[in-house]
Amino acid sequence: MRMSDLSPLLSSIFGFDSFRPGQAEIVTAVAAGEDVLAIMPTGGGKSLCYQLPALARDGVTVVISPLIALMRDQVRALKAAGVCAGHLTSANTEEETEEVFDAIDRGDLRLLYIAPERLASGGTERLLRRAGVMMIAVDEAHCVSQWGHDFRPDYLRIGELRRALGVQTTAFTATADAETRAEIVERLFDGAPPRTFLQGFDRPNLSLAFLPKNQPRRQLLDFALARKGRSGIIYAASRNKTEVLAQALREAGIAAISYHAGMDPDDRRDAEARFQTEDGLVVVATIAFGMGVDKPDIRYVLHADLPKSIESYYQEIGRAGRDGDPAETLTLYGPDDIRLRRAQIEEGLAAPDRKQADHARLNTLLALAEAPVCRRQTLLAYFGETLAEPCGNCDLCLEKPETFDATDVARKALSTVFRAEEW
Ligand code: ADP
Numbered sequence: 240m241r242m243s244d245l246s247p248l249l250s251s252i253f254g255f256d257s258f259r260p261g262q263a264e265i266v267t268a269v270a271a272g273e274d275v276l277a278i279m280p281t282g283g284g285k286s287l288c289y290q291l292p293a294l295a296r297d298g299v300t301v302v303i304s305p306l307i308a309l310m311r312d313q314v315r316a317l318k319a320a321g322v323c324a325g326h327l328t329s330a331n332t333e334e335e336t337e338e339v340f341d342a343i344d345r346g347d348l349r350l351l352y353i354a355p356e357r358l359a360s361g362g363t364e365r366l367l368r369r370a371g372v373m374m375i376a377v378d379e380a381h382c383v384s385q386w387g388h389d390f391r392p393d394y395l396r397i398g399e400l401r402r403a404l405g406v407q408t409t410a411f412t413a414t415a416d417a418e419t420r421a422e423i424v425e426r427l428f429d430g431a432p433p434r435t436f437l438q439g440f441d442r443p444n445l446s447l448a449f450l451p452k453n454q455p456r457r458q459l460l461d462f463a464l465a466r467k468g469r470s471g472i473i474y475a476a477s478r479n480k481t482e483v484l485a486q487a488l489r490e491a492g493i494a495a496i497s498y499h500a501g502m503d504p505d506d507r508r509d510a511e512a513r514f515q516t517e518d519g520l521v522v523v524a525t526i527a528f529g530m531g532v533d534k535p536d537i538r539y540v541l542h543a544d545l546p547k548s549i550e551s552y553y554q555e556i557g558r559a560g561r562d563g564d565p566a567e568t569l570t571l572y573g574p575d576d577i578r579l580r581r582a583q584i585e586e587g588l589a590a591p592d593r594k595q596a597d598h599a600r601l602n603t604l605l606a607l608a609e610a611p612v613c614r615r616q617t618l619l620a621y622f623g624e625t626l627a628e629p630c631g632n633c634d635l636c637l638e639k640p641e642t643f644d645a646t647d648v649a650r651k652a653l654s655t656v657f658r659a660e661e662w
């Protein structure tokens with residue numbers, strides 16, 4: 240299929256003037272029937288890469304996606320654009336399910352989103368055969384990786400489904416490291432490498448900064464106060480801390496709420512809805528807040544504690560500035576964080592080789608925290624990209640070395656003030 244056949248759908252169905260970087264190549268390969276693994280940053284526009292080819296050809300595309308809320312949003316948007324799409328999840332109403340079956344019987348259905356849990360039932364394979372599935376699209380494909388924090392055991396059934404149906408399979412993720420890629424190839428494609436696209440990971444509009452913890456609560460409040468009225472996410476390492484910090488921010492006059500997996504589901508939904516719609520709200524959250532967040536104008540992501548790995552760091556900061564306007568990131572870290580992260584890895588139930596890999600990913604993040612030159616160059620190097628010039632938009636590029644010896648300050652901070660690491 241030629242690009243000239245695909246481009247009209249871009250405007251007529253999706254209402255976009257042009258492809259985002261990387262999309263045209265991926266869409267072309269997918270529409271040509273190739274097996275594809277596409278790695279593209281969060282917000283890069285992965286959905287379109289399977290939705291558009293799904294509409295350019297006959298047959299049904301089945302999309303496997305880990306979050307019911309995301310499926311619902313996508314199906315709603317597709318329907319609003321006049322596309323016959325549906326979802327099958329545990330949260331379906333009877334009417335919704337019936338509508339899907341009717342559309343299959345009529346031969347109208349184009350995109351069917353299914354929750355990975357559905358793959359456990361034999362009926363699903365029969366249904367998909369009956370529906371005339373021509374492509375399996377796996378969204379958030381890194382959920383198949385047992386090494387990552389989004390691991391979903393039911394994703395391991397996708398390989399089986401692919402073998403059973405014998406159809407084209409495409410996989411999409413923002414998680415780029417070589418290990419995860421290898422695992423995706425192994426588990427989804429039986430080790431036969433699909434055509435792989437690695438789309439640029441640089442987000443030049445995000446400023447990058449790390450700061451050793453000194454008086455962390457003060458550092459955090461100062462940062463948030465200086466940005467009062469802007470939407471931000473503050474990630475903290477524990478549930479209790481999200482509540483304590485949100486309270487401290489409110490007392491300082493900042494509109495802030497907390498969010499973590501221990502909250503009542505209704506309260507979580509409320510918090511998500513408020514953050515999505517309210518201007519200038521700050522959410523203090525654990526990493527439970529994330530995959531479903533699609534707010535374009537988040538102006539900062541502040542890590543109150545060191546993330547667990549370089550992958551987590553990249554994904555979490557990537558939620559800021561999706562509209563392309565400048566956004567800031569700052570990561571606070573101290574020796575207690577490092578001890579905590581190491582202990583979490585050691586206390587986990589993972590196999591020894593996996594623990595070793597987790598330590599390595601933590602070490603890479605520490606190397607970034609203590610990088611001697613441009614952080615963006617260091618970060619992108621991890622993702623296999625080279626940035627020729629220092630970025631000019633990270634703390635290391637912006638500091639003037641002749642007047643400010645960062646290593647010296649950091650060393651002092653590390654030796655003296657960390658003892659006072661109190662929240
Ligand atoms: P990802 O899954 O890679 O994080 P999405 O598929 O959710 O990204 O797309 C992110 C946003 O970008 C969505 O709001 C989507 O509508 C928008 N988008 C995708 N492709 C284009 C495009 N070619 N032009 C303009 N906006 C686009």
Ligand code: MG
Nearest residue numbers: 285286378379
């Ligand atoms: Mg997506």
